[in-house]
Amino acid sequence: MTTEKKQRSEQEWADTLTPEQYAVCRQCGTEPPFTGKYYHHKGIGWYHCICCDSPLFSSDHKYDSGSGWPSFYDVAKDDAIEQESDLSHGMVRTEVKCNDCQAHLGHVFEDGPPPTGLRYCINSTALKFVPSD
Template identity: 50%
Template sequence: MVKHLLVTAILILAAIPVSCAGPSGKPNRSPAMQKPASSNPYYSRTDTAKLDLPDSVWKKVLPPDVYEVARRAGTERAFTGRYWDYEGRGTYFCAVCGNALFRSDAKFASSCGWPSFFETVRSGSVEYRTDRAYGMERSEVLCGRCGSHLGHVFDDGPPPTGRRFCMNSIVLDFEPEE
């Protein structure tokens, strides 16, 4: 039953149109770090203070495609995000606020079409909320600093946690190890 729901959820979410295409119209698959928009004064990789800003502020400082996923709980199409199969070593940050989220050594190939991790970088880097959209119940994953939608977590991941944090590439920034 759970497997059937998961397959159904993937098919539904894969059909939701959120553009993650680059200027050429092709998916933005560059593994290079996404540079935060200079118009976002709330982006910081060192500040851990909670941000409680209205969506009207986020709409002004975020690119439309990032805003759609992060603030309106959109989902990018499966297999189109830049990090779904990326294997670089480093740290993944929230593209909205710069909060550290995941390390590459917790990333695994889940074949679901989105970047998947089995644990967060630290306690409190993410928060959870029940999501009852599309006739199912899931655990939505939100940034622990800014509350932006990142994706969902499932209990079908690898050891040692058994969890699969299924994230949207567009709301992740990556900084490679030196």
């Protein structure tokens, strides 16, 4: 089953998102560390993409990495995100994007806990928390 990508014009994104959300999600920005509303968040539920509402991460996979951003060791489902090489700022990193709308979410690193060994380091600005019923 193929999922249709959720596309909008840049003007539609700019009209829909706050300036901070637009800067992070559509222009690959980063919120300052230790400032995001989900960094210390402990609620039970799902973290969705702020742009298209696709489920991305479960609170079951969230942990405190000490990095300054919400961190997860796994995704909600295998096709929730896309990864691509990011060579910006003189670093070699792997960028994480929402698979449905291509929103920039953050980066993934290979220094996370078991069982995956991954650390999805995600901007709070790119997320919307949906509590479990």
